[in-house]
Amino acid sequence: MLQQIRLFILILLGIAGLASRTLARTSGPDIPDSLRTVVIGSVSIEGNYRTRTPIIMREMAVQPGDTLPRNILEGSLEIDRRKIVNTNLFITVEMLHFPDPQDSSFVNIQVVVKERLYMVVLPVFSLADRNFNEWWYDRKRDLKRTTYGLFMNYNNITGRADQLRLSAEFGFVPSYGISYSNPYIDKAKKTGIAIGMSYATNKSLPFRTWNDKLDYFNSEQLNRERFYTFLKLSRRNKFYGFHVLDARWVSVQLSDTFAKLNPNYLLDSRTSQRYFQLAYSYSYDRRDNVQYPLRGFRYGISAAKLGILPGDDVNQASLFGWYNRYYALGKRWFFNSGLTARTSAPVRQPYAQTVGLGYKANLVRGYELYVIDGQHFVLWDNELKYRLFSFEKTFPWIPIRQFNTIPVTAYVKTFADLGYVRNYYPELSNTKLGNRLLPGAGLGVDVVTFYNMVIRANYTVNGEREGRFFFQIGRSL
Known part of the structure; x- marks a missing residue:
């Protein structure tokens, strides 16, 4: 028995010696950093x-x-x-x-x-058209097609990253809006909420798409009123994944004249459309900078149902998905590629809810002047860029500290996109670009500056062999 006790003590001493040597290897002066x-x-x-x-x-x-x-x-x-x-x-x-x-x-x-400067009240002066290029080329730089007013953005009201937005705009498209969001309403800082409403009126607005261009009806009479209110619940369990549930009520009212111009605008010559909408989205975002990413990836999916109650004027569903990847190829070289797709049902849809390529970021570069309507679309975009320079300058003599640091980074790039839109009723828009591949490519310069604003200047050539210079100022998604 005594020998067994001695053997047990020797084993314990051996284990203790091994542990002390291991600790010395991970904390001694000659230990590699990896250990x-x-x-x-x-x-x-x-x-x-x-x-x-x-x-x-x-x-x-x-x-x-x-x-x-x-x-x-x-x-x-x-x-x-x-x-x-x-x-x-x-x-x-x-x-x-x-x-x-x-x-x-x-x-x-x-x-x-x-x-940042959280309380910002700015005058609004913006274009009513889809983008600067449509206004410049197709609308002949008509200054009547502008909106003006005031916009207030109050970020971080309570120090919890909450946000209040108020807007009052006049001119070509008068509109009024208010919204409040708080991403962290629980102690665990995982659940958020957003509420808001918007009201807009139109005298002149597109009543159809014809030859893949928006066809406007110009009038001095009120032709459309649109109101919606929404409630969003968000959930962010860890760092990168976001769940959002969006419930809203929408009301659209048309003039009799406008409804006669396009009986399919709301379908069956309707002059009003009211419905509840419910949408769920999940996104996973691991980009290094959400405003102008250079590394990382993101993906997501969104499902929406327009028309929840039996008495709603719309019965439509859609599914939208995206995946983007960003690579650093060296100290100055970067590449990114993305795939976006949308499908919807049924195939007979109101013109107001038929969404194809040409709106917001969903476009093939080179087709900025076109709108390709359809029930389904897919978009593949690719970009290779080289960083020319990057610096950040602080001007101590500017008294407002939120404005005295100005970063500037410039990139030259080349890009190539490919898109496709499936349109089941091509005769309604006389489309020439629907139901066919849409390639676009070009060269450009991006300048990223104050408050993540991005200035883009591109020269593109599309599948119609049309070459144009396009300009854009805004933010990446």
Whole structure:
């Protein structure tokens, strides 16, 4: 029995010696960085005068008490920095780390942010057309086709990344809107809510698509009123996945004259359309910068049902999906490719709900002047770019700190897109571009600057062998 006890003690001493040697290998001065570990000590936030600290900490995977391999510390902090940038609450974000003065095996983290100007009231002067190029080429730069008014955007009202928007616009398309959103209404900071409403009127508006162009009816009489109100619930369980449930009520009223011009606008010569809509979407976004991404990927799917109750004037369903990938090919070279698709049913749809290519970001570059209506579409876009220069300049003499730091980055690029729209009723729009492949390619320059604004200048050639210069200012999706 005594021999067994001695043997047991020897085994314990051997295990303890092995553990001490292993610890020495991971903390000694001659140990490679790949085997060293560090413990996160304190995490402090500096510069968040409005934003509450938990809102920033919610974006960080690196937390006090975590143990990390030393060689991945920089990369982990950079990933967290990008997530904080993507809240769109800050102009700049820095992640600093330094050894704890009391214990060198601990590392303290300091997050230094520069907040944006959250309360912005701006005059509105915008074009009523789909894009600048349509207004420039097809509408002959008619200044009557503009809207003007005031827009107020109050971000981060309570320091919890909530947002209030108010707008009052007049001119070609008078409209009024209000919305409020709060992404974190629970203690776990996972559930959000948004509510809002909008009202718009039109005297002149497109009543149909003909030859793949919007055909406008110009009048001095009121021809359409549109009102909608919505309630959104969002869920973000971790960092990158987003669930959104969107419920809304929509009401559209047409003049008798307008309904006669296109009996299919609301179908069956209707002058009114009222319905409830329910939509669910899931997106997963791991891009480095949501406004102008260079690395990472995103994908998502959205399903919508127009007409929930038996008395609704619409009965239509749609499914929309997307996938985008962004690659860094070197220090200055970048490539991205994306696939977008939409399908809907039934095939007989009101003109107002028939969505193809040509609206917002869903277009083949080179076809900016066209609208290709249809019940289904697919879009494949590709882009190769080279960064010419990038700098950030601070002007201390500008008294408003949210405006005294101006970044500028410029890229040259080449791109090639391919699209297809399935149209079951080509005779209704006399389409020449529907039901066929739509290729487009070109060269361009992008300038990314203040508050993530992107200025694009492209020269494109489409499948009709039309070459044009196109200009755009806005933000990436």
